[in-house]
Amino acid sequence: MTTLKEDLNVDTIDDEPDSTTEGAQQESGAAESQPTAGQGRRHIVWSRVFAHGILPALALVLALGAGYLKWSAGAADDLARARSESVQAARDDAVTLLTYHAETVDKELAAARERLTGEFKDAYAELTRQVVVPGAKEKHISSVAKANAAASVSATANHAVALVYVDQTVTIGADAPTDTQPVVRVTLDKVNGRWLVSRFDPV
Template sequence: MPESRRRPLPAYVLTYGVLPALLLLLAAAGLLKWQDGSVRNAQAPATESVRAATDGTIALLSYKPDTVETDLAAARGRLTGPFLDAYTLLTHDVVIPGAKQKKISAVATVPAAASVSSTDRHAVALLFVNQLVTIGQDAPTNTASSVRVTLDKVDGRWLISQFDPV
């Protein structure tokens, strides 16, 4: 009997084994890449708002007696809504006169911060704050506290709209 003609084994394996497996792997890799991008995009508001809360908190609570007016005026640029009004009143009536008269300086740091919730336009973060306050020539005092910072996105910037001690 004559031998029947068959495809060579390597071509058959390549056509029905390797190529479909390769296509399946590429599709899986594409899916994983898309999911990774989706997760990163979903985390972006949380990351951005925590950074804004941290930088804003440091600006709100840090000043020197010689530059207190400019320090706190710059901090007001990180605020919005009724909190901006309340902060402006407090700094104008209490903080600025006290810092100048008693030579008070304050340096705030945020050793830890985390997102509580976030959307594209609104976020809440929890911050642990250390503040070193020096009055005149006295020894500095260090206080530790935690604050719940609420932020709203206004014109593409995260601004603090509430600042609540916890």
Template sequence: MGAGYLKWLDTRNRDSQIAGAESVQVARDSTVALLSYTPADVDKQLIEARDRLTGEFRKSYTSLTNDVVIPGAKQQQITAVATVPAASSVSASVDHAVALVFVNQTTTVGSGAPTDLASTVRVTLDKVDGRWLISQFDPV
């Protein structure tokens, strides 16, 4: 019985490590997708980014992008480019994970000078139909 428990524990730990690595990569890629756009393709880019989200966060992101970001990007010719220099797993199980993501974002309005912003985001992900999707995106 003891050997069975140790085997179960080992498998669970390995599954959590795999989930942690997968979810951190998805958090990195999705953060870049959520925060990067050009005025010419903002509709397409942010609609594609929505496919990386789930639950209430998807609803609030959709509302924000439709009502504020997309019209503003087109009207003011805003370009945003996000990069993720570092990210780390906070916790992970086979269907739920939290990652800490460090973000650098450069925003340019029209022909103005670019502005840089560095921030940290706590990204919560849930595995839905075999895919890691962001369910919360909270600045730290």
């Protein structure tokens, strides 16, 4: 048998809401009504990365690639030009160095020296002064050279090597001409815009 006070206490307990259940429902509703913070942040981060990171990087890569291709094409053109010019210079120089006539040997070999550079120029001047010029005048020696072919061995902007295939006809006095076909390895250096011979070696 319960008293009136106990009955009132029971009714009061039954009427009070379950605070734990209500709090859980509120939190659940809040969670459903709001997007997850991780999803929002992920969307913002990737859009910024794409706009401020990937696009500028792609533009930079394309610019660098275009610049490299342009530089590479220009370098290839420069190398081809150096090869062509050095081979032509080697042909002309070989003919000039190996051609002289007894009557004009001084003038011809002096002009040939202007195509040379470095120690080879000094050595050539000494050789022609002491041996070639006196011999040509004394024995009436003439030499006529013609370059049949030439090929590049190597070439850079300022240094090149070429092979020159020569037909050389030497006449001594009244004797019959003598023909030879020397192959010469010509080394050239570019000095003040001109390809000059720094070595001249028979192969």
